Amino acid sequence: MNRYPLSFEESFIRPVLDNGVSKVVKFSFPKGKVLRKHKTTSDILVFVLQGKVRFSADEEVELEAINLLCLDKQVEHSIEALEDSLVVVVMTPSPEAHSLLKP
Helix, strand or coil: CCCCCCCCCCCCEEEEEECCCCEEEEEEECCCCEEEEECCCCEEEEEEEECEEEEECCCEEEEECCEEEEECCCCCEEEEECCCEEEEEEEECCHHHHHHHCC
């Protein structure tokens, strides 16, 4: 069993773990920080553990602490911190798994 601390810190992006099936990444967003529009090759779960963010994809929503959002792969999205926020993203399958599946 492994334990991973999930607290706000100075480092904006910190990989937490990648077990080949899923990848977990922690984002410590200071208020006003924006993760610009991008796409992923994995489905994602976005957990807001602390604070409040604006998540933009097909629509725009505000997510507060203890909210969860699910997004399919290849959907362009962005995140803006409306408050200091701690966000955990789970990517499934792990992006590493994509390269393993290629011949």
